[in-house]
Amino acid sequence: MSVLICEGLTKASKNLPIDKFNYNFLNNQIYAIVGKSDSGRETLLDLMAARIKPDSGTVYLDGEKLYENATMSKRLCYISKDTGFPGHLNIRAIFKLMASFYPKWDNAYAYELLDYFHIETRRSFSSLSSHEKQLVLGVLGLASRANITIFGTPLDDVDVKDRFDFFNFMYQHHIRYPRTLIISTDYIDEIESIIDKVLFLDKGRLFESCTIEEIKNNFRFLSGKTEVLKSLISGVKVIGIEERYNNLTVCVAKKLTKDEIRKYQKYLIKISEVPIQKVFIFLLNLREKKGIQ
DSSP states (O other): OOOEEEEEEEEOOSSSOEEEEEEEEOTTOEEEEEEOTTSOHHHHHHHHTTSSOOSEEEEEETTEEOTTOHHHHTTEEEEOTTOOOOTTOBHHHHHHHHHHHOTTOOHHHHHHHHHHTTOOTTSBGGGSOHHHHHHHHHHHHHHHOOSEEEEESTTTTSOHHHHHHHHHHHHHHHHHSOOEEEEEOSOHHHHTTTOSEEEEEETTEEEEEEEHHHHHHHEEEEEEEHHHHHHHOTTSOEEEEEEETTEEEEEEESOOOHHHHHHHHHTTOEEEEOOHHHHHHHHHHHHHTOSOO
16 A cells, blocks of 8 residues: 655756646555646646656655655556557566566456456567557556556547446456546546545646545536526526537536425426536636636
8 A cells, every 4th residue: 555645846848847846645546647738747646656757846755755656656557558569578577577667467357357448468568459558558557566556648549348347347456456546538528437545637737535425426418498597596606507409407616405406396497417528618717717607
């Protein structure tokens, strides 16, 4: 079990800077990091994994500074979308390489998953399609069983069925071998059932972090006839609006009371949960002052 602590991480970059990032990643939790392409997610993960040195700030793993600490680095596995291997190495050789570095490497599990995804382990890494490479990289991260395992936008080119299966394997493996998983993703709605906490990043800054339970409890969609709904939401904090013909849907940042629920139901207003992706979009629009009237 391990704790990863980021204190004041700052890195200047022309396009993807990180500014004063502070967060404690705790034992045995699954985290998702969400952000636009210019949010600095890749820079942040590189800093967290000690691939690059921050201009200021520190990353601690179990109380020790991580940067240039070979002993501690064996407890952390970072699989980025551009992770690569020499072209002549086949997958079996890559497994041996991983086993030589990660003490808890699960060789049988790695073979089992690639057999499930129909990827032959005698093939060289360079011969794989983009889809297959990303599945192999994902399997390497899981099979490493590193105390802290970080995935940088995994499975972007993988079809939805294989993504679903992979994340299901991830959840099952996490139950069997608990550790901290950190996933930078553009598919947050596909994995919200397996994650504990989500971090929203914008232009290098952490602007919100919530547990999944907090999002489910504190944000609601209200949907109904436009004129009726507008008359009912005066004074309510609305963070997002979707209007289609004579129907209006608003996202409210509020835990509804029983009396409020009864009031909305009386006027045939539908109440539903808000997907995490929509919460992120609405909060980001508020930061950019878009789409709210």
